[in-house]
Amino acid sequence: MNATELSRQGYIIMDDHMHLREDGRFTDAVDMFVSAGGNCINLVNVPRDDFPVDHYYESLYANTISIGDTVRNKYGIAVLVTLGPYPLDYFRFMKAGYDPVSEMKKGIDLAIKLANEGQCNALGEVGRPHFPVEDSVESEANEILEYGMELCRDASIPIMLHTEDLSEDAYSKLVEMARKSGLRPEMVVKHHALPQDLAIDVPVRKSILASKSNVRKALAISDDFLLETDYVDDPGSWKVIPPDSVPRRVSMILQEFEDWESFASRCCMELPTEIYGNESFKAIL
Numbered sequence: 001m002n003a004t005e006l007s008r009q010g011y012i013i014m015d016d017h018m019h020l021r022e023d024g025r026f027t028d029a030v031d032m033f034v035s036a037g038g039n040c041i042n043l044v045n046v047p048r049d050d051f052p053v054d055h056y057y058e059s060l061y062a063n064t065i066s067i068g069d070t071v072r073n074k075y076g077i078a079v080l081v082t083l084g085p086y087p088l089d090y091f092r093f094m095k096a097g098y099d100p101v102s103e104m105k106k107g108i109d110l111a112i113k114l115a116n117e118g119q120c121n122a123l124g125e126v127g128r129p130h131f132p133v134e135d136s137v138e139s140e141a142n143e144i145l146e147y148g149m150e151l152c153r154d155a156s157i158p159i160m161l162h163t164e165d166l167s168e169d170a171y172s173k174l175v176e177m178a179r180k181s182g183l184r185p186e187m188v189v190k191h192h193a194l195p196q197d198l199a200i201d202v203p204v205r206k207s208i209l210a211s212k213s214n215v216r217k218a219l220a221i222s223d224d225f226l227l228e229t230d231y232v233d234d235p236g237s238w239k240v241i242p243p244d245s246v247p248r249r250v251s252m253i254l255q256e257f258e259d260w261e262s263f264a265s266r267c268c269m270e271l272p273t274e275i276y277g278n279e280s281f282k283a284i285l
C-alpha cells in the first residue's frame with residue numbers, strides 16, 4: 001500500500017499548508033506532489049513584498065485564486081484556497097504608514113467575501129508573529145484574530161492559525177477565544193503544530209510538518225493530525241520541506257505502521273472533511 005493506491009481508493013492525500021508562486025517551481029512542484037500520490041493541496045497565500053501595499057489583499061488573493069485554478073485545471077486534483085492577512089504583514093503596513101489593524105481587518109473582510117462567493121475555503125494563515133513582540137503588537141494581533149474568528153463563524157469556514165509554538169495554556173486561551181467568538185474550536189487549525197502538541201487535549205486541530213521524525217513522534221501519541229509542508233516555493237531552496245513530502249510520508253506510514261488503516265481513515269478522510277466540508281473535495285471524492 002502507498003499514497004497513490006490510497007488516493008485511488010478515494011482517500012484524501014492532502015498537504016494542509018502549501019504555498020505556490022507563478023515565479024517559483026510552481027507546476028514542477030505540483031508534478032512532484034502528484035507523482036508521489038498527492039491529490040489535494042490546501043493552497044495558502046504567501047506574503048508578496050513585490051506586490052504594492054496599496055490594495056495589497058485584492059492583488060494577493062486574486063493571484064492565489066488564479067494559481068489554484070491553474071493547478072485544478074491542469075491536474076484535476078482538489079485545491080482548497082486559504083486566504084488571509086499573514087501576521088507579519090502588520091510590520092509592512094506600519095512601515096508604509098498605514099494603520100495595520102484596519103488594513104488587516106479589511107483583508108479579513110475580503111477573504112470572507114470571497115468565501116461567501118465560493119472562492120475561498122478557509123481564513124489563514126492568521127494569528128500572531130511566531131517570535132516575541134511588544135505587548136501592544138501582541139494585543140493588536142489578538143484583536144485581529146478575534147475579529148477573524150467572528151467572521152469565520154458567520155461564514156461557517158475554518159480558521160488556519162500562524163502563531164508562536166503553543167503551550168497547553170496558550171491552546172486553552174485560543175479555545176476560549178474561539179468559543180467567545182461563537183466559532184467551534186474544532187474549526188480552528190493550528191498550522192505548524194508540534195508532534196508533542198497531540199498530547200494536549202484540546203479540540204483545536206493540529207497540522208504538523210511532514211518530516212520523518214515529526215511523523216514518527218506524532219504517531220507514538222495519536223493519529224489525530226493533518227500533514228503539511230509549508231513549502232514556500234522559493235526556487236533557491238526547498239523550504240520548509242519539499243512539496244512531495246506529504247504523500248511520501250503517507251506512503252511511509254502505510255508501510256511502517258501496523259495501525260495504518262486507522263491513520264488513513266482519520267488523517268486522510270474524517271479530519272479533512274470534518275474541517276473543510278465534503279464540498280471542498282468534490283474534485284476527488
Ligand SMILES: [Zn+2]
Pocket residue numbers: 017019044125230
Ligand atoms: Zn505558511
